[in-house]
Amino acid sequence: MIVRLLRLLACQLLLAFACAQAQASDGIDITRAVIESSDDGYRLNAAYAFELPHGLENALQLSVPLYFTTEIELTRPRWWWTDEKAVSQRQTISIKYDVLTRQYHVRVMGSVQQSFPTLDEALFMIRRSRWLIAPKGALKPGETYNVTLRMFMDREYLQKPLQVNAFNNSDWRLTSSKKTFTYKAE
Known part of the structure; x- marks a missing residue:
């Protein structure tokens, strides 16, 4: 009786672990996030791990162009008042497939555009920033700053009929958890 109960418990734990792994692989993982000081200012050097769900692919x-937005916020903690917001930035990157040229185009909004022959090469650029x-x-x-970083597929840039579909379809809700860390300014 006890052996059977332990087997049942072990099976339930394995099932729960497998479900957690499957759910974690559906999102975006922030694998690296570092702030670097340079001559022109402060740069975010980040890497993300994700695969496009079948519906998005x-x-x-x-x-249909897809848009990925990265948000970063640096706040300076204060004991006597709310934290001081020092930096709040967003960067959006779009990816689009051109059927005629059979090329993937990746564009940083307001900046450069590059073309790639394969989806993997195009996603590599999005996964590194x-x-x-x-x-x-x-x-x-x-000073020490608290850094909050997240990346998500931005549905606001989609055409209105697709936005309705995006609310009802889990494939269109690709997002990361917020990553928090501290940075001491140089």
Whole structure:
């Protein structure tokens, strides 16, 4: 009786672990997030791990552009008042498939566009980012800041009929958990 109960408990734990792993693989994982000080300011150097769900990959093959937004916020903790918001930035990257040229186009909004022959190469660019989040002097040297970072598929850029579908379909809700860490300004 006890052996049977232990087997049942072990099976339930394995099932719960498998479900948690499957659910974790459906989102975006932030695998690296570092703030670097440079001559022109502070840069976020980040890496993300994710795969496009089948529904998003099909939409992309039908030339529906997808948009991925990264949000970062740096706050300076204060004991006497609410935290001071030092930096709050967003960067959006779009990916689109051109059926005629059979190329994937990745564009950083307001900046460069690059073309790639395969989806894996295009996603590699989206999964790696290094961009200027604040000019030099925006942070006080020696101060410690709390950093909050997240990445998500931005449904607001989609056409209105697709936005309705995106609310009802879990494939269209690709997002990461918020990653928090501290940074001491240089």
